[in-house]
Amino acid sequence: MLRNMRKAGQTVVGKAIAFIFFGALIVSFAIWGIGDIFRAQPASTVAEVGKTTISVNQVRNAYTNQLQQLGRQFRTVITPEQARLFGLDQQVLNSLVTEAVLAEEAKGLGLSVSDELVARSIVENPAFRGADGQFNRALFDQALRNAGLSEAGFVQEQRASMARAHLAEALAGDVTVPNAAKEALHRYAAERRNASYFLLTAALAGDVPAPTNEQLQSFYEERKGTFRAPEYRAANAMALDAAAIAKPDTVSDADARQRYEQQKAKYGQPERRTIQQIPFTSMDDAQAASAKIKEGAAFEAVAAERGVAASGLDLGTFTRAEMLDPAVAEAAFALEQNGVSAPVAGRFGPVLLRVTQIQPEAVRPFEEVAAEIRSEIARERAQSELEKIHDEIEDLRAGAKPLADIAKEKGLTLIQIPAIDAQGLDKAGNPVDVPERDAFAKAVFASDMGVDNEALRTGSGYVWYDVTGIEASREKTLDEVRDQVVAQWRDDQVGQRLSEKARQLTERLEKGEAIEAVAQEVNAPVKNATDLARNANKDDLSAEAVNRIFATPVGKAGNASNAADSRAVFKVTAATVPPMVTTTQEAQNIDTQLRNGMSDDLINQYIAQARQDLGVTINQQALQQATGSGEF
Structure with a gap:
């Protein structure tokens, strides 16, 4: 057919017919909207927060990173379906929206972070430290490559992250915890109680006759789920x-020595230098200051002229690998002790450097x-x-x-x-x-x-x-689990009998009878428990029974399940709370716990209001595109 059309198109009549046919086709495309094929483009923005946009790539990268972390955590590949069950897509999006909200707010407030603070945060980041605990330039570069980031992009993100952190610190960094809140938490944690009690054991339940088939069948039917066989x-x-x-025996001496020479710093302490610097806004200013020093001016005096105090000169003590700026590292490690460099075009502007101390390398021998x-x-x-x-x-x-x-x-x-x-x-x-x-x-x-x-x-x-x-997974038949069902039925009967007996004895205590007289009737010794603490077992009292004692007013009686086959009947005799001493570690822990909780609440409320004020728009189709959870 196509061959016939091509032949017809070579004649004058054929060309005219083709012109009319394809012209009509183009008009019909325009009428029926086929032009949308050429105009429609995949959405590139997942969310808009004020003037900040969150792109599909940002969401995809964050989502992929979280997916990989989950995979490492569970030691398996997490499928998209499993990720959705975890709510991973929404978690990632909410995190990015929160970052965008804080970034918008920080920008609106004019918050900024200096180059020095950014550089210090990178150098001190544990992720970029080598085996010697110091900043390792190679690890830094490798991390950026793995993350698909340029150095400039990482520095920009670090600066934005620090600005967000400063905003959060300003919002909730100096929260004052009310004394009433600290007292309440102290009372809950430090309160101690005393109680007199006795135990009702399974023997007091008497003889429990064997269940009839009807009783056993009914008990089994009511609890079928507990007798399921797992898949x-x-x-x-x-x-x-x-x-x-x-x-290891196949590694030659030459290979081992070559590795030793390549990684000497790993097997000892590499050379470290204490470095001072004077920053300048222009190279001309730096050269003028350098000329003064060469003429005899003191390094500190030139720094003072620039408004840099003596205490602000120190850049720190570094190995060559720890220095973020290669140009500054090269110049600093070429100097003699107390030597001053020529002007250096550093990453954050021109500087003059001085080395005040040199610690020689000390490396363990190869052997x-x-x-x-x-x-x-x-x-x-x-x-x-x-x-x-x-x-x-x-x-x-x-x-x-x-x-x-x-x-x-x-x-x-x-x-x-x-x-x-x-x-x-x-x-x-x-x-x-x-x-x-x-x-x-x-x-x-x-x-x-x-x-x-x-x-x-x-x-x-x-x-x-x-x-x-x-x-x-399946429900086991009664015949398969008959012995288990009988045992549980008996335990249930014992529990019911002990519960009823404990209720009766508790009522007598509440009417004023002495606990010794009530306990003697069931041949149970009365015991005294002191210094009971919440959520902790003590002697032969379970944590469940102790918590019930704390839920009962002083002077009142109660009872609680104490173990699988016993029940405690008790009377609360005392409750004490030591005074809160604000200088103790416990008081500091309480203050920290409440402060962190209140800080989180303040930040969450601020973010919620800021989201409302800025306006947050989510493109669900773009989110599906970013997380691979929909057609696009």
């Missing part, structure tokens, strides 16, 4: 562990750390080999090769698990012997038969698994 799954697993692959280095190299090589074997196994899995065959080919052990429940237990209630049992159980129950699962990443390797069978 069990059968699975095959195969583990690959890097520790078994590592071979002392050789074994450590060989183990490290062997683990790295094993990791490389591990990844190679991992990729080979994944290729075999992609070719639909059974896990049992792969284990045989690679010389790995196939773990066959006939039954595992969601808690990682077998049918006998024993823990299943499999690497990363909890994560493995979660992964198995998140999968299904016939599903090609991602390998679980362990601390030192991988675990592959297949679900080979599913035994659904």
